[in-house]
Amino acid sequence: xxxxxxxxxxxxxxxxxxxxxxxxxxxxxxxxxxxxxxxxxxxxxxxxxxxxxxxxxxxxxxxxxxxxxxxxxxxxxxxxxxxxxxxxxxxxxxxxxxxxxxxxxxxxxxxxxxxxxxxxxxxxxxxxxxxxxxxxxxxxxxxxxxxxxxxxxxxxxxxxxxxxxxxxxxxxxxxxxxxxxxxxxxxxxxxxxxxxxxxxxxxxxxxxxxxxxxxxxxxxxxxxxxxxxxxxxxxxxxxxxxxxxxxxxxxxxxxxxxxxxxxxxxxxxxxxxxxxxxxxxxxxxxxxxxxxxxxxxxxxxxxxxxxxxxxxxxxxxxxxxxxx
Numbered sequence: 001x002x003x004x005x006x007x008x009x010x011x012x013x014x015x016x017x018x019x020x021x022x023x024x025x026x027x028x029x030x031x032x033x034x035x036x037x038x039x040x041x042x043x044x045x046x047x048x049x050x051x052x053x054x055x056x057x058x059x060x061x062x063x064x065x066x067x068x069x070x071x072x073x074x075x076x077x078x079x080x081x082x083x084x085x086x087x088x089x090x091x092x093x094x095x096x097x098x099x100x101x102x103x104x105x106x107x108x109x110x111x112x113x114x115x116x117x118x119x120x121x122x123x124x125x126x127x128x129x130x131x132x133x134x135x136x137x138x139x140x141x142x143x144x145x146x147x148x149x150x151x152x153x154x155x156x157x158x159x160x161x162x163x164x165x166x167x168x169x170x171x172x173x174x175x176x177x178x179x180x181x182x183x184x185x186x187x188x189x190x191x192x193x194x195x196x197x198x199x200x201x202x203x204x205x206x207x208x209x210x211x212x213x214x215x216x217x218x219x220x221x222x223x224x225x226x227x228x229x230x231x232x233x234x235x236x237x238x239x240x241x242x243x244x245x246x247x248x249x250x251x252x253x254x255x256x257x258x259x260x261x262x263x264x265x266x267x268x269x270x271x272x273x274x275x276x277x278x279x280x281x282x283x284x285x286x287x288x289x290x291x292x293x294x295x296x297x298x299x300x301x302x303x304x305x306x307x308x309x310x311x312x313x314x315x316x317x318x319x320x321x322x323x324x
Contacts, residue, residue: 002324003096004304007058009049012308015061017301023100025073032085032101035067037094038120039299039307039320040152041241046091047308053091061304062094062322065101066109066119076103084109086118086283088268095304097324107279110287116321117293121282122268124156124319125293127238129278131214131262132160136234140165142211145201145228147221148241149186150177151311152319155294157214158184163290166212169204171197171221173314180317184294192221201228209233209255219243226251226259233257241314294318 005018025031043061045051066086069079079085087106093099109118132138144161148154149170161168162185170181171190178189190200201210209230215222219242226235226247233255252259268275285291296318299307303322310316 001097002301003060004062004301004322005058005060006047006055009047009057012044012047012305012312015305015308017304020096023098025071025076025100027074028076028103029073029100030069030076030079030085030103030106031071032065032067032087032099032106033070034065034094034097034099034324035115036119037062037065037099037322037324038123039304039311039322040120040123041239041311042091044308044312051091055092059092060094060096061092061308062089062096062099063091064088064119064123065094065099066115067099070098073103079103079106079108084111084115086115086121088122095301095322097301107283109283113283113286116295116298116319116323117286118283119321120152120319121286121293122279124153125160125282125291126275126278127153127262127264128156128160128214129282130264130267130274131236131238132157132164132212134274135260135262136212136214136236138164138166138212141167143167143169143205143230144212144214145169145171145210145225146214147171147192147225148215148217149181150174150317151216151241151314152316153216153238154214155181155184155318158186159291159293161214163285169201169210171201171225177317180294180296192224197221197224198228201225205230212236214238217242218245220245223247223251226257229255229257231255231257235259237261295321297321298323300324
């Protein structure tokens with residue numbers, strides 16, 4: 001099979017496509033013929049050895065795939081050869097023509113759900129559903145401010161926030177990204193490259209402040225957003241594409257608000273029942289058409305470096321996938 005290989009830590013332009021032996025499934029595993037693999041921000045961090053999960057080179061990037069089951073390992077009874085599935089691999093192995101997927105974590109896809117649309121559901125939409133519903137307790141009618149709303153994870157918050165009945169305020173750095181947010185259901189937008197994030201967010205909530213903040217950006221934007229939070233608001237910490245911020249904790253006292261961590265990846269191993277419930281709910285929502293994941297760009301294996309570069313340079317809008 002062909003696969004994208006990181007032979008040494010460095011920029012994505014150093015990735016190469018190599019011929020490798022076809023994998024064989026172990027007990028409880030299946031081999032999947034990969035039709036699509038999600039490209040995520042952790043993939044870019046791993047290339048430079050900056051992520052909390054380490055993958056010593058050489059390794060194949062990509063943590064989640066969708067495709068067709070090609071072979072079954074010993075003891076696998078919940079899947080059959082030919083099944084359309086989506087599943088997580090851990091943190092590596094997805095940018096290839098074939099991938100090993102733990103059968104327990106694979107979900108059968110209805111024919112109405114595309115491979116590109118389904119892969120990355122758990123990474124982006126799983127994080128968001130866990131964050132908004134189980135960590136942020138978002139209620140119908142509340143205001144939701146999303147930082148980095150034009151990216152894959154942020155856009156999932158726009159879409160799921162609307163499904164949950166929130167008034168969605170999407171914040172991003174370009175008008176092109178904000179146009180996409182409006183297309184996906186955002187009620188209001190803030191361009192934090194040209195507008196004052198705090199003042200505009202308070203203005204859009206009639207001075208009351210935002211009920212829930214979804215922050216997958218961090219950096220200097222985090223404090224500005226926190227200063228726009230309302231009484232007893234919830235600030236959800238998702239990620240730090242702009243750097244890890246330092247927050248004055250007196251703000252939490254003045255607003256009687258909460259800063260809540262959302263670590264979906266760790267939750268999936270600690271609470272498998274909740275993980276499976278979230279995964280199935282997302283597939284059901286996608287199959288019904290209530291959720292319509294947006295794929296903005298599709299790349300081949302040979303273009304994997306370009307796909308990762310688009311995330312690193314923050315030019316990607318929505319989800320990016322590799323299609324072998």
